[in-house]
Amino acid sequence: MSIAHSPIADKTDPAHTLLHRRYGTDQPFEPDAWNDSLETILSHRTVRTYLPKPVPDEIVRLAVSAAQSAPTSSNLQAWSVVAVRDPQRRAALADLAAPNPQILSAPLFLLWIADLSRLRKITVQHGNSGEGLDYLESFLLASVDAALAAQNALVAFESLGLGTCYIGGMRNHPAEVGKLLNLPPEAFAVFGMTVGYPDPGVETDIKPRLPQSAVLHHEQYGETSAKDALSGYDDTLRAFQKGQGMAVRGWSEVVAARVADKAALKGRDLLTGIARQMGFKIR
Incomplete structure (x- = not known):
């Protein structure tokens, strides 16, 4: 039985319902605080099938405004x-990220770029070498900035009734992606995001996440109940997978396979060298 349709998930309190669906079980807390923003965030689900309906440009601009409202390190943007x-x-792009057919289904595909090229130009104009951009810290900073911006945009899109899906497959062939997008040196597509109006004929549910006991630590990192938490989560995700008609593999098995060896990275083990070829120094 799908977790989302269990009796407990039919309660009218949206906080209780969404927390249950997000974790697959009742939670040991009932929040007094609640608002539309939390409802949008906790309702997030991946959408891979879209209607052939264009996303209006004003919505894209609004989402980018939300993205630019995200925090950015030292206002470097x-x-x-x-x-x-x-x-x-x-x-x-779908061929480079295969298998990701949702790139074909979505009317809009956003590529989020870690972009040091703009900063390099500014430093040169001011007579500096921009040596600070040559270190891993700057590449990491730009990647974090892009991720924060993208997540703000995702929430904005979903609050307006659109669906989204992140595409990490852009890192499978980053140099080729860069050529397709005409990216300058020191610009790197960290990930993509499909955007569109969800096809109502293809329902997806809220995927349960790890219990908070596995991710929330107080004062110091602790592993007291991690084993039990992960075991319970495997059971929760198997129930979700069964309800969604997916392969029933739990979580631990999938994770172990995803990082098993170099081959499991699908070419991304070469990213440091490729990024250097694309102009990044990464010392």
Whole structure:
């Protein structure tokens, strides 16, 4: 039975319902505070099938405004985003990220860029070498900036009734992606995001996450109940997978396979060298 349709999930209190669905079980707390923002965030689910309906430009601009409202380290704003609507370009990107057919289904594909090129130009204009951009810290900073911006945009899109899906497969062939997008040196597509109106004929549910006992630590990192928490989560995710008609593998098995060896990284073990070829120093 799908977790979302269990009797406990039918309670009318949205906080109780969404927390139950987010974790697959009743939670040991009942929040007094609640608002529409929390409801949007906790309702997040991955959408991979979209209607052939374009995303209005004003919604894209509004989402980018939300993205630019995210925190950014030292106000460096070391990110950019490329909006791709052209079917042929989306098809080429889908080939590079395969298998990700949702790139073909979505009318809009956003590429979130860790972008040091703009900062390099500014430092040169001011007579500096910009040596600070040559270190891993700057590449990491730009990647974090891009992630924070993208998540704000995702919440904005979903609050307006659109669906989204992150695409990490852009890192499978980053140099080729860079050429397709005409990225300058020191600009790197960290991930993509499909955006569109969800196809109502293809329902997806809220995927349960790890229990808070596995991720929330107080004062210092502790592993007291991690084993039991992970075991229970495997059972929860198996129930979810069964209810969604997915392969029933739990979580631990999938994680172990995803990071088992170099081959499991699908070419991403070469990212440091490729990033250097794309202009990043990464000392």
